[in-house]
Amino acid sequence: MPATTLDLRETPPAERHAKIHDSFEALSAGETLRIINDHEPKPLFYELQAEVEAFDAANYQCEQDGPQKYIADLPKQ
Incomplete structure (x- = not known):
């Protein structure tokens, strides 16, 4: 079960990656x-895979849940 959920659909695009990185960094392992x-x-996904050692790319999941709704799980090792 996710430790943190971020709904970014209302967040300006320029602010999204920083918010994601900060939230991911605050997670505990697992x-x-x-x-x-x-x-x-x-x-x-490619950015995290290349730049964040703790990102568990093998267990990344993403699914579409509507025309403009994607849910992605970013696990931390």
Whole structure:
């Protein structure tokens, strides 16, 4: 179960990645950050995979839940 959920659909795009990174960093090992976004966060996945050692890319999940609602789980090792 996610430790933190962020609904980013109302957050200005320029503020999203910083908010995600701060929230992810605050997680303990084994916890998951769930984000709700208006588009598939594939660029974010690649960014975390390349830059954040604690990101568990193998267990990342994302599903579409409506025309502009994507739910992604970002697990921390």
